[in-house]
Amino acid sequence: MAVKRRSFFLIPMIVAVCSIVGGVYGPRVEVASAASDTDDIRASLKSFTRSYDLVEENFADPVSPDKAIYKGAIPGMLRTLDPHSNFFDPKDYQLLREDQKGHYFGVGMQVAPRGGKTIVIAPFKGSPAYRAGLRPGDVILRVNDKPTDNLSTTEVADLLKGPRGTQVNILVSREGSSDPISFTVTRDEISRKSIPVAFWLRPGIAYIKIDSFNETTSRELEDDLKRMGENNIKGLVLDLRGNPGGLLNEGVAVADKFLEKGQTIVSHRGRASAEKPYIAKNGNHGHNYPIVVLVNRYSASAAEIVSGALQDHDRAWVLGETTFGKGLVQTVYPLSENTGLALTTAHFYTPSGRLIQRDYSNRSFFDYYYHKDDNARNPMDVKMTDSGRTVYGGGGITPDEKYVAPKMDRFQVELLRKYAFFNFTKHYFGSHDTKLSKDWSPDNTILNDFHDFLLKQNVQFTEAEFAQDTDWVKRNLKREMYITAFDLDEAQKVDVETDPEVERAIDAMPKAKALLDSAKKIIVQRMGGQMAAARE
Numbered sequence: 001m002a003v004k005r006r007s008f009f010l011i012p013m014i015v016a017v018c019s020i021v022g023g024v025y026g027p028r029v030e031v032a033s034a035a036s037d038t039d040d041i042r043a044s045l046k047s048f049t050r051s052y053d054l055v056e057e058n059f060a061d062p063v064s065p066d067k068a069i070y071k072g073a074i075p076g077m078l079r080t081l082d083p084h085s086n087f088f089d090p091k092d093y094q095l096l097r098e099d100q101k102g103h104y105f106g107v108g109m110q111v112a113p114r115g116g117k118t119i120v121i122a123p124f125k126g127s128p129a130y131r132a133g134l135r136p137g138d139v140i141l142r143v144n145d146k147p148t149d150n151l152s153t154t155e156v157a158d159l160l161k162g163p164r165g166t167q168v169n170i171l172v173s174r175e176g177s178s179d180p181i182s183f184t185v186t187r188d189e190i191s192r193k194s195i196p197v198a199f200w201l202r203p204g205i206a207y208i209k210i211d212s213f214n215e216t217t218s219r220e221l222e223d224d225l226k227r228m229g230e231n232n233i234k235g236l237v238l239d240l241r242g243n244p245g246g247l248l249n250e251g252v253a254v255a256d257k258f259l260e261k262g263q264t265i266v267s268h269r270g271r272a273s274a275e276k277p278y279i280a281k282n283g284n285h286g287h288n289y290p291i292v293v294l295v296n297r298y299s300a301s302a303a304e305i306v307s308g309a310l311q312d313h314d315r316a317w318v319l320g321e322t323t324f325g326k327g328l329v330q331t332v333y334p335l336s337e338n339t340g341l342a343l344t345t346a347h348f349y350t351p352s353g354r355l356i357q358r359d360y361s362n363r364s365f366f367d368y369y370y371h372k373d374d375n376a377r378n379p380m381d382v383k384m385t386d387s388g389r390t391v392y393g394g395g396g397i398t399p400d401e402k403y404v405a406p407k408m409d410r411f412q413v414e415l416l417r418k419y420a421f422f423n424f425t426k427h428y429f430g431s432h433d434t435k436l437s438k439d440w441s442p443d444n445t446i447l448n449d450f451h452d453f454l455l456k457q458n459v460q461f462t463e464a465e466f467a468q469d470t471d472w473v474k475r476n477l478k479r480e481m482y483i484t485a486f487d488l489d490e491a492q493k494v495d496v497e498t499d500p501e502v503e504r505a506i507d508a509m510p511k512a513k514a515l516l517d518s519a520k521k522i523i524v525q526r527m528g529g530q531m532a533a534a535r536e
Helices: 005-021 038-058 065-079 090-101 128-132 153-160 217-228 248-258 302-312 365-369 410-417 420-428 444-456 463-468 470-485 488-497 500-507 509-535
Strands: 086-088 103-106 109-114 117-123 139-143 167-173 181-186 188-191 197-202 205-209 235-239 264-270 273-279 291-295 316-320 328-334 340-349 378-384 390-393
Touching: 038 065, 065 086, 065 340, 086 090, 090 103, 109 153, 117 128, 128 181, 139 153, 153 167, 197 217, 197 488, 197 500, 205 217, 205 488, 217 248, 235 500, 235 509, 248 264, 248 302, 264 302, 291 302, 291 500, 291 509, 302 316, 316 500, 316 509, 410 420, 410 463, 410 470, 420 444, 420 470, 444 470, 463 470, 470 488, 500 509
Parallel strands: 205 235, 235 291, 291 316
Antiparallel strands: 086 340, 103 188, 109 117, 117 139, 139 167, 167 181, 197 205, 264 273, 264 340, 328 340, 378 390
């Protein structure tokens, strides 16, 4: 369950946006250092002002200052610096703060554009939308008597948000219902957990998935470990796949939970800032169970801080793909008119001293974000873990054990591209009860219904392709149908339980334990040798 299946083709763009704020400080206000050559700056500003005046006076159409400055001049300047410095207009800045805080006020559901309409993807568990009965596949027709025909999905989402306690009327069309359905929903605070699932995979083997690092992540982790009973954990699968990062201090706090008190987690330094190390202040309090960390090419920034720290200290066995390779730290500067600027102010280094930032010179941002250079490690940046294992900088965190998901065949790609599982689910529940048993799985009847549905939707496939991918189809059907029958959290849980990479992580747990035990012995022997040398 590295990513939601319905977001398969959007993942690179999500990383492109989210990694901008991965490993950020902020928001905070700082005073920029004085320029060394004031005359040059004044001359440049004068040239810019003159250019803007010419555009404003002579361009064929009226010029919007917001578009020219917020969407053009400032972002254009920042793009010449690095891929992660960015300017946030008022709407984007508000979304940034909501992501960092982990909550907002509204009805609590994910919406998306499909076929020129805004549809419900999933209401969040326990949210006002969930309690009201909205469900995946509902097409939003009106919000408070305002038709949505000519509105973007972002505009519809804005209409759904509002102060806690206020009401919003939502009119939807639903497959299987001849008439539109009206819902009156009372808005509330919507908390979006950064840890959507944490449960027992096997007796003694816990699983925790961290989607991002916001202001509540370390507290969520602490609560989940207490709920499960950390003393009962014999092994942990820590899933950071698809995690684009987030707040630096929260990544540090998560790593602190698994390391020993006093160990270095990360350090950073920049042109205008001295080196600053982050040290584990609390430590794991003797909870030295083995850990397998799952990562992929979209694990970035704070996710790399955590995986890099656990790898450098031989605390965890890292499994998966080489991570994204974002070793830049942004400071968010609040500006006037509710805007903000995320500026790269430092590089971060893992405990061994690795700089894991990928090279972004002489290539397009498209190639950079789509991760075209899988083996971008820097052979000149060679470091050692605590026990003496070789690790490299320059291209993300290289896993201790590679796992590459099997490449999808033509039929699988076609089903995901056409949202076949989502569309079938809304079609099926349009004429069937949405109640399913907790141990439900697609049977032959459901498979046959799905098969016939694909034919009616003009999805091209052969009987051989359908037979070959039956297990994969059943897994995706189960996940999608669980969202409507139960909730998104339960759907993610069943997806994890049938994830081949999670199975590999469980199999790798003895390697994580052997690594931990070996590292302890080597460190003790090294300390003993140092003490003996000191006595001599």
